[in-house]
Amino acid sequence: MACFIVPATEAVVTTVIQKVVKKNEEKKDSNGSETKLRFSEKLKWLNGMLWGGSGLLAFEHLWHGEITPFFPFLTAANDPADTAAMLHEMATSGSAMAILVTAVWAVAAVAADKITAVQKNEKKKACAEA
Amino acid sequence: MTLLITIIAAVISTVIWYTSSKARELKVGILLYMFWGASLMWLVDAVVEYLEVGAEYFEPAAKDMLNDAFLGISVVALAFTVWMVYLLIKDPQNTVKKLLTEKRTGNK
Numbered sequence: 001m002a003c004f005i006v007p008a009t010e011a012v013v014t015t016v017i018q019k020v021v022k023k024n025e026e027k028k029d030s031n032g033s034e035t036k037l038r039f040s041e042k043l044k045w046l047n048g049m050l051w052g053g054s055g056l057l058a059f060e061h062l063w064h065g066e067i068t069p070f071f072p073f074l075t076a077a078n079d080p081a082d083t084a085a086m087l088h089e090m091a092t093s094g095s096a097m098a099i100l101v102t103a104v105w106a107v108a109a110v111a112a113d114k115i116t117a118v119q120k121n122e123k124k125k126a127c128a129e130a
Numbered sequence: 131m132t133l134l135i136t137i138i139a140a141v142i143s144t145v146i147w148y149t150s151s152k153a154r155e156l157k158v159g160i161l162l163y164m165f166w167g168a169s170l171m172w173l174v175d176a177v178v179e180y181l182e183v184g185a186e187y188f189e190p191a192a193k194d195m196l197n198d199a200f201l202g203i204s205v206v207a208l209a210f211t212v213w214m215v216y217l218l219i220k221d222p223q224n225t226v227k228k229l230l231t232e233k234r235t236g237n238k
Contacts, residue, residue: 007171032231048160053167055212056205058131063201097171104170 001066001086004057006094007101011050012110018043037116046105053101131195133172135202139209140165160216163207194214 020042061067066075076086143161146153173184180187221227 003175004171007167045163045165048163049167051167052160052164052209053169053171054169056136056164056209057171058209060201065132093174096174096178100174101167101170106167108165 001089002074003089003094003097004054006090007050008054010098011047011054014043015047016048034105037112042109049101131204132200133145136165136169136172139158139206157217159187163208175186223232
């Protein structure tokens with residue numbers, strides 16, 4: 001009905017956070033430090049999945065006639081009973097979608113950090129041996 | 131069916147992204163975000179539906195399957211269109227810029 005609104009809202013929030021974090025990291029970098037994968041770069045992955053996923057889901061809702069190009073945009077908003085069902089779906093499916101995407105991103109971000117750390121260690125070892 | 135088509139598209143684009151540096155340069159990553167994001171979200175939808183209807187979920191009516199397949203293909207087409215527009219705007223190889231500059235100098 002409108003489950004994609006939850007991940008889309010998260011996407012708005014994470015996009016703002018990413019912009020702020022990126023600015024702060026650029027300031028830090030100009031002071032000269034940090035070579036590992038930036039947090040803002042990792043946040044970009046989450047933004048991409050949230051925006052991309054909710055965009056394609058919005059298309060699916062349009063396909064099924066659940067979204068209209070005129071006010072109130074959601075067909076379920078025309079009837080109070082449908083509105084209640086829509087809100088329930090947003091709270092359950094929508095939240096689960098946002099949580100799953102964020103969890104997958106978190107795993108990918110941790111894995112990326114581990115890979116970077118292993119590569120650094122290997123480089124250090126190679127330098128020490130040479 | 132929509133979930134299946136999107137997952138297949140996600141896997142194919144991931145393999146292309148992983149194996150080809152040219153593909154990475156052409157911002158195929160955008161497709162990965164879209165396909166994996168949508169796949170995860172539709173996976174939740176599928177689980178919810180499975181919890182509601184049980185094994186019947188795996189026996190869809192032919193008409194529903196056809197409509198879902200049509201939707202899945204349309205979703206892939208939409209994602210490719212978004213990627214193409216992004217590619218033309220970002221123009222990572224300066225192809226559009228070069229073409230426009232050539233035309234401008236040709237006109238002079």
